[in-house]
Amino acid sequence: QVQLAESGGGLVQAGGSLRLSCAASGRTLSGYTVAWFRRAPWKEREFVVAVNWSGGTTHYADSVKGRSTISTDIAKNMVYLQMNSLKPEDTAVYYCAARIGWLRVESVEYRDWGQGTQVTVSS
DSSP: OOEEEEEOOEEEETTOOEEEEEEEESSOOTTEEEEEEEEOTTSOOEEEEEEETTTOOEEEOTTTTTTEEEEEETTTTEEEEEEOSOOGGGOEEEEEEEEESSOOOOGGGOOEEOOOEEEEEEO
């Protein structure tokens, strides 16, 4: 099992940027896929982006494609989500999640979850 801790959320104006961080501990992420999900008020949890640690394969949701970049720091066991051109509809709690194996977009496929970090985008 891997422990995950998100940080970097906050309040930002529309058009602004944020970089979310996910710190993993307990074991190396080799062989894992790490994903970001988000849950907006009164909505279901939504896939945002994922990266396969070993192969570097990424997959972005259409809602963030072109505005967001996921990256990893293998030495630090960290995953980052750079979000640009933020919109009010990006407002949500953002969660980091991890699973052993290939990249999947379904939240039920991820066993390990962080506590989340709030992102609020004002118009």
